[in-house]
Amino acid sequence: MTMEEVSCRYQIPEKILKEYEHLSGSGSVKKGKEDWQYDEQDLERLSLIMTLHDIGFEKEEVEEYMILVIQGANTGDERLRILQKKRAGLLDEIHFREKKLDHLDYLRYKIKHRK
Numbered sequence: 001m002t003m004e005e006v007s008c009r010y011q012i013p014e015k016i017l018k019e020y021e022h023l024s025g026s027g028s029v030k031k032g033k034e035d036w037q038y039d040e041q042d043l044e045r046l047s048l049i050m051t052l053h054d055i056g057f058e059k060e061e062v063e064e065y066m067i068l069v070i071q072g073a074n075t076g077d078e079r080l081r082i083l084q085k086k087r088a089g090l091l092d093e094i095h096f097r098e099k100k101l102d103h104l105d106y107l108r109y110k111i112k113h114r115k
Contacts, residue, residue: 001038012046023066
């Protein structure tokens with residue numbers, strides 16, 4: 001499949017596809033006659049990249065993680081460490097936002113009970 005076909009069929013922005021093409025050590029996307037050609041393994045990796053972006057990974061974090069994926073199963077512990085670090089950060093963000101909601105609810109409560 002070409003970049004355009006993959007982008008249209010799977011709703012993957014071309015920016016992400018170009019990021020994947022230039023991913024250090026990737027070398028998996030083959031240059032065809034006119035455009036890059038993606039195989040099933042590429043599509044699986046692109047799905048993972050989209051998931052990483054969706055959960056808040058920055059471009060550099062995606063690249064670090066995908067290099068480990070490409071290196072193989074013996075990098076599972078390091079990938080798990082990266083995911084645990086991201087999870088902890090997301091939990092911190094959730095707790096911070098919960099505190100904001102508590103403050104907001106307190107202000108609402110004060111207004112409602114003044115009447």
